[in-house]
Amino acid sequence: MYTDAEAAALYDLVEAWNPDGHPADAHYHRLVMAAGDVLDVGCGTGGMLHRARADGHTGRLAGLDPDPAVLARARRRTDVEWVETTAAGAVWDAEFDLAVMASHAFQYLITDEDLRASLAAIRAALRPGGRFAFETRHPSARAWEAWNPGNASDIVDGGGRALRTWFEVDLVEDGVVSYTGTIADRDGTVLRVDRETLRFLGEDALDAFLAEAGFVVETRCGDWDGGPVTAVSREIVTVARRG
Template identity: 70%
Template sequence: MFSDDDAAALYDLLNPWDPGRWPADAYYDGLVMAADTVLDVGCGTGAMLHRAREHGHTGRLVGLDPDRAALGRARLRTDVEWVEGTAADARWQGEFDLVTMVSHAFQCLVTDDDLRASLAAIHTALRPGGRFAFETRHPRARAWEEWNPANASEVVDATGRVLRVWYEVEAVVGDVVTFTGTTADDDGTVLRVDRTGLRFLDAVTLDAFLGDAGFAIEARYGDWHGGPVTDSSREIVTVARRG
């Protein structure tokens, strides 16, 4: 059996938070370290906030996530606030300078209702003038076409076991891609299959949702070095400000 706790540990192995290696991590690390109060929505195992505290952040850091197993790993560090719940569950009012959704967590907001409720809660959680920073995959890059067993990742877990992880698309309906993630032993024995849906919004549709929620676009990038969004961009990186 490959438990939820095992899956959370595997996530950290496959996705180590390392600003020195990954430009996306460096981008968010700079924003977090410059803000006094930070809410990370979809914080997962808490790696970003762990690092911020380890590197001298002295303000308030809060992580929010519905995954209990991931939060179990996050809570190994007790000098950060950890809350179980979704973006739409947030009930803070004017308490944060910065809200983040990193590692494409924003794309988990699949329905219009969930997106509107989540943006409204994030807007309320921010102080006037506070910023919401997140990224989505640019739909024109069609990232899901690379999600197949031929592009499997391989990792050695803490016990020395070799694991293989791959993704396979089940359906593309409108702007929502449904796919499975499979974890297997190196001999091919399947240990776990998870199903996920992600929404790929274009910039125009995204900005309409943000505007309806009371946000103004402060910055928009097509990569992690400040380049513009173009048809060949793989990312839509957004910083939106609460009015």
């Protein structure tokens, strides 16, 4: 079997944080470097905050994630705060200028109750006027249609092991997509299976939740170049301000 620690290391390798090469990472890096104190919600292996500190960020940096395996890798850097909790479990009170949820982490907030509780906790963690930046896949782009074994990826992990990874969609219902991710040896021997669920919200529903939580949308884009959201946009990129 492929362990949690090995899977976290593989993610760190394949999805390495790279604001020099990836427009999405560059977007968040600019926001983080311009802010004073920053909270990364769903920080994963910590790449965003690692890079910010390495590039000279002098403010407070804190990351939270409920997954102990990814936090173990994040904690390789000790000049950042790391907290094992969910978004809804955050207990800070007006301590940050910016909160971010990158890499589509926002879509893991599935139920209305979890979404409301998470937005309330994020808002509470921000100082008055603080900003919350995140992105979610536009439901009209139907990204899940490309998540199938025909789009498997061949990769090599940090130990030199040749692997094949793929996704299979199990259920699409009411804007919620459940899918299975598989890691296997190149000969097809399955090493690990993970089941995950994501929520796809359109602009109207998204803005209703934000307004209810006390956020005002400051900017909204449909891509990483700053273009408007259209019927063919693949992303809904939002920066909202604590009202």
